[in-house]
Amino acid sequence: MQADEPLCPKALLSGYTVDGSFQQYCIAKAAHVARIPKEVSLDGVAPVLCAGITVYKGLKESGARPGETVAIVGAGGGLGSLAQQYAKAMGLNVIAIDTGEDKRKMCLEQLGASAYVDFAKSSNVVEDVRNATEDKTGPHAVLLLAVTEKPFQQAAEYVRPRGSVIAIGMPAGAYLRAPVFGTVVKMISIKGSYVGNRKDTAEAIEFYRRGLINAPFKVAGLSELQSVFDKMERGEIAGRYVLDTSR
Template sequence: MKGDWPLPLKMPLVGGHEGAGIVVAKGDMASGIEIGDHAGIKWLNGSCLACEFCKTADEPLCAEQKLSGYTVDGTFQQYAIGKAAHVIKLPKDVAFDAIAPILCAGITVYKGLKESGARPGQTIAIVGAGGGLGSLAQQYAKAMGLRVIAIDGGDEKRSMCEQLGSEAYVDFTTSKDLVADVKAVTPEGLGAHAVLLLAASEKPFQQAVSYARPRGAIVAIGLPANAFLKAPVFESVIKMINIKGSYVGNRQDGVEAVDFFTRGLIKAPFKTASLEDLPKVFELMEQGKIAGRYVLKMPE
């Protein structure tokens, strides 16, 4: 192989954008990774490493970014290519299926928590807390010393969120006043210091300002189709609300997110399925019936 592209062997795979495997070949200029190493491929498959964004640790904003499963072939296959500078070297004693969700969902929510500016002891409301992103966001938040309010729907997700250590669970399917219910479980009823929006529908993006406390931060991560992030100007101004978007993490964010996992602080709730089961998994996803994450195992 030419250049700095290693070729990991794919084993368990998640979402088509990320996966973990064994390096079976490498480019003649690839460094920091060797054949036989265990490595992870992320959504951000590669970037130019020379532009202003890359040089200031904002590689996901690079105009020449390569995205797994979008602009380059993804990981719904037995072999996949990743740029050496962007793959993450993994400890060999870590199970591929267990760490695979960290390489996309884990890094994404970890970055969002950092972007929120929430400090240890403060409260963060996680909308979509029972999903693949949310289940990891709760654990990272707890590991970072934050107090978690989980917002989602249904008893299965309530049970999972409680097991993950959320201090309160607000069920949007049964709540008659979501804003009041969220504020009621925050210190002094003033609202959450930060809100992490992981939902796949638009309405939660319109509600967040109302239950964020003054000087609170709202971080949009979820990508509901054709949705808009709207907020009342008066309330946003007088409460000095900070509204921002957060994309995937940079290379260092990836290293840190994996380190939380290898230290035993994060356990991704997942189920394993074969590639043939993918259509059924998509159906469950569309119906909002997946708690945690699905890992697809490729045929050997």
């Protein structure tokens, strides 16, 4: 239950190492399937089974404790909105980092972030993030959900001493860079976080069952899959799409 099965060097992953991910039925080992409580709706919990588990695992890997502050880069996106909810449910304060007034409103008014830093309008993101913490020394942890490289270079500069930087997003061709001197003298931890194991999955689902997580979604039939991909390419999807394989 607490193993690192996601790190198997010869993992068989539907839609990635093995063709086929959208079908009505699949075969799986009983020991590895997620147990979903009877009272939980299958369509509602679906976004948690990948995006939710991924960000929940990242928060656990960060080592942040209740009452501490975590900065979430890409806070207004699908992963980010779930990360904020899990962070709040875990007793953490959230600094949301993203751009746009709609995302600002969502993060502050709907998701309960204590501060919002608009990276496109900020003249100094590093200082703004530090100043958003109570003692001005930066957040205890940073979750990087961004799809561009630059935020990965900034995080080590504003995280506080002994803080942790958790890379979750995977921008194509991007690299993590951090000043060696600052990383050493501040004793910063920089690490990657992949999807969770079976225990993480059970815990993430339990947060949802208790009503602490809300992932906006729309349901589409399997026959509509191509149109969903078309909308995705045009950037027209808000929240998540759940496929009903019976349609």
